[in-house]
Amino acid sequence: MGAPALKVVVIGAGMGGLSAAIRLAHAGFEVQVVDRAPVPGGKMRTMATDAGPVDAGPTVMTLRPVFEELFAGVGARLSDYVTLHREEVLARHWWPDGSTLDLFAEREASAAAVGAFAGAGAEHEFRAFCARAERLFRAFEGPMMLAGTPSQGALTRHVLTHPRLILDMAPHRSLARALAAQFTDRRLAQLFGRFATYVGGSPFGSPAILGLIWHAEERGVWRVEGGMHRLARGLEKLAVDKGVRFTFGKAANRIEMQAGRVAAVHLEDGTRLPAETVVFNGDPAALGAGLLGEALRDTLPPDATHPRSLSAYVWSFAAVPHGPELAFHNVFFCNDPHTEFDPIAKGHMPEDGTLYICAQDRGTGRTPQGLERFEIIMNGPPQSNGAEPSEQEKQTCRTRTFDTLARFGLTFDPRPGTEWLTTPRQFAKLFPASEGSLYGRSPHGLTASLKKPTARTKIRGLYLAGGGAHPGAGIPMATLSGRHAAEAILTDRAST
Structure with missing residues (x-):
C-alpha cells in the first residue's frame, strides 16, 4: 500500500x-x-430577483487563457463546464456633455471610434497608448503575474535590460498624471484612468504602470452565460x-x-x-x-495588508429600463474625477461618482424586452467600522445613483429600494477583517504590488x-x- x-x-x-x-x-x-x-x-455573489439571480460582485472576465490553462492542466475543458461569449463591444461610455464612445475587441475598430469621437490627433494618441500598454503587459506578465514570488531585484534587472520600459512605466507619475500627458482630450484620460479602480485604487494615487490593464481588456472581454x-x-x-x-x-x-x-x-x-x-x-x-x-x-x-483598497456601493436588482441603449458593460462618467476620488480619500461617499452598469441580460446582439437584471457599482471608501449602514446613508446613495443616471436619460421601473444595495459597511461584515475593501491592499505607490x-x-x-x-x-x-x-x-x- x-x-x-x-x-x-x-x-x-x-x-x-x-x-x-x-x-x-x-x-x-x-x-x-x-x-x-x-x-x-x-x-462572486448573487441576489435573487424576479428575473433570476443577478450578480452582486465581479462582472468583468478577461484573460480567458488563465481559465483554459486551469482546466487543461487537470485534463478537462473549460467549455464543458462554462459557456462563454466574447463581447464585440468592450464597454459603452457616456459623459455629462452628451458624448458617447464604444470601445471594441478589435484595436482598429476602437481607434476608428476614438477618431470619430475626438479627432485624428486623439486617434494617434490612442494608438500610442495601446502600444505602450501592450509593451508593459508583455514585459511584466512573466516576471510579475505568472511568477509565484516576484522580486524587486529581478524586476529591476528586467527593466534595465529593456530601457524603453522606463519611459513606458513613467515611474514618478501617477496614472492620472501620465494619462494627462498622453491624451489631449480629458475624457479619454478619464476613461483610461478608471482602470485603477479595477484593482481598488484611485488614478491620482495609483502608479502609471497600471495602464497595462487596458491591454488585458483589449485582448478580450467575456460574458459568462x-x-x-x-x-x-x-x-x-x-x-x-x-x-x-x-x-x-x-x-x-x-x-x-x-x-x-x-x-x-x-x-x-x-x-x-x-x-x-x-x-x-x-x-x-x-x-x-x-x-x-x-x-x-x-x-x-x-x-x-494595509493601507486598504477601495470598497463600493453595489446595487443588484431587476427592473425595466428606459432611456439610452445599453451594452453589457456601461460606464456613466462624472464631470470631474476629483468629485469622486477626493471624498473617497477622506472616507466619504463620492459627491458625484462615475457609475458602472452591468446589464446582465444584454450583450452582443441582445436587446431583451421587459424585466432585466442590473448591477450598478459606485466606488466608495473602505470602512473599518462594520456597523450597519444608516438608512440616511443608503437613501443618499440611492438619490445620488439614480438621479445621476436620470440626468443621462436612464431610468428604471421600478426604481430600486435600498434593500437591493450593499454598502462598504455591509461588505465589511460579509468578508471578515476586510474593512469593506474589495481588492485587498491598496495599489497606491510604485512598489505596492x-x-x-x-x-x-x-x-x-x-x-x-x-x-x-x-x-x-x-x-x-x-x-x-x-x-x-x-x-x-x-x-x-x-x-x-
Missing part, C-alpha cells in the same frame, strides 16, 4: 481557493474546502469531479498549530479537520486580526490564495493565486 494522501484544507471557496483545490486534488492530495457562505464564489456566478459553479463541479469535498455554511475560526506548523482547522460548530497543509482563501488581514487564532497574528507584516503577500507564509504548512495575495485582485489574478499556492505546496512537498 502507498503512503496516505496528504490532507489539505482550503478555507474559502473563492476563485483562488477553488483553483488551488482543483490542482491539488488532481495531484493526488485529499482536499476539503470549507466556506462560511452557502455557495462557492467568495465575492447565466451570470458570473456560473463560473464559480463550473469550478466547483470540476473540483467535485476531482474528488474535492465541500462544506458550506460553516466558518473556520481557528487554525491549530503543533510543533510550529499547522495541524488542523477548527470550524465554528466544533468540528476539527486534521490537515498537514492549509490554504487560506480569505482576506490576509484576517490573520493579523487574530480571526484564525492568536498564534497567527504576526504571520504577515502590517504593510502586506510587491508588498502583497505571496503564497508562502512563514508558518509551515500555511499558504495564501485570493485577491488579497499575489498577483492581486480581479478574477484572472485570483485564479492565478491559486495556481501559485498549489505550485508552492507541490514544490515544498517534494523538497521535504
Whole structure:
C-alpha cells in the first residue's frame, strides 16, 4: 500500500481557493474546502430577483487563457463546464456633455471610434497608448503575474535590460498624471484612468504602470452565460469531479498549530479537520486580526495588508429600463474625477461618482424586452467600522445613483429600494477583517504590488490564495493565486 494522501484544507471557496483545490486534488492530495457562505464564489455573489439571480460582485472576465490553462492542466475543458461569449463591444461610455464612445475587441475598430469621437490627433494618441500598454503587459506578465514570488531585484534587472520600459512605466507619475500627458482630450484620460479602480485604487494615487490593464481588456472581454456566478459553479463541479469535498455554511475560526506548523482547522460548530497543509482563501488581514487564532497574528507584516483598497456601493436588482441603449458593460462618467476620488480619500461617499452598469441580460446582439437584471457599482471608501449602514446613508446613495443616471436619460421601473444595495459597511461584515475593501491592499505607490503577500507564509504548512495575495485582485489574478499556492505546496512537498 502507498503512503496516505496528504490532507489539505482550503478555507474559502473563492476563485483562488477553488483553483488551488482543483490542482491539488488532481495531484493526488485529499482536499476539503470549507466556506462560511452557502455557495462557492467568495465575492462572486448573487441576489435573487424576479428575473433570476443577478450578480452582486465581479462582472468583468478577461484573460480567458488563465481559465483554459486551469482546466487543461487537470485534463478537462473549460467549455464543458462554462459557456462563454466574447463581447464585440468592450464597454459603452457616456459623459455629462452628451458624448458617447464604444470601445471594441478589435484595436482598429476602437481607434476608428476614438477618431470619430475626438479627432485624428486623439486617434494617434490612442494608438500610442495601446502600444505602450501592450509593451508593459508583455514585459511584466512573466516576471510579475505568472511568477509565484516576484522580486524587486529581478524586476529591476528586467527593466534595465529593456530601457524603453522606463519611459513606458513613467515611474514618478501617477496614472492620472501620465494619462494627462498622453491624451489631449480629458475624457479619454478619464476613461483610461478608471482602470485603477479595477484593482481598488484611485488614478491620482495609483502608479502609471497600471495602464497595462487596458491591454488585458483589449485582448478580450467575456460574458459568462447565466451570470458570473456560473463560473464559480463550473469550478466547483470540476473540483467535485476531482474528488474535492465541500462544506458550506460553516466558518473556520481557528487554525491549530503543533510543533510550529499547522495541524488542523477548527470550524465554528466544533468540528476539527486534521490537515498537514492549509490554504487560506480569505482576506490576509484576517490573520493579523487574530480571526484564525492568536498564534497567527504576526504571520504577515502590517504593510502586506494595509493601507486598504477601495470598497463600493453595489446595487443588484431587476427592473425595466428606459432611456439610452445599453451594452453589457456601461460606464456613466462624472464631470470631474476629483468629485469622486477626493471624498473617497477622506472616507466619504463620492459627491458625484462615475457609475458602472452591468446589464446582465444584454450583450452582443441582445436587446431583451421587459424585466432585466442590473448591477450598478459606485466606488466608495473602505470602512473599518462594520456597523450597519444608516438608512440616511443608503437613501443618499440611492438619490445620488439614480438621479445621476436620470440626468443621462436612464431610468428604471421600478426604481430600486435600498434593500437591493450593499454598502462598504455591509461588505465589511460579509468578508471578515476586510474593512469593506474589495481588492485587498491598496495599489497606491510604485512598489505596492510587491508588498502583497505571496503564497508562502512563514508558518509551515500555511499558504495564501485570493485577491488579497499575489498577483492581486480581479478574477484572472485570483485564479492565478491559486495556481501559485498549489505550485508552492507541490514544490515544498517534494523538497521535504
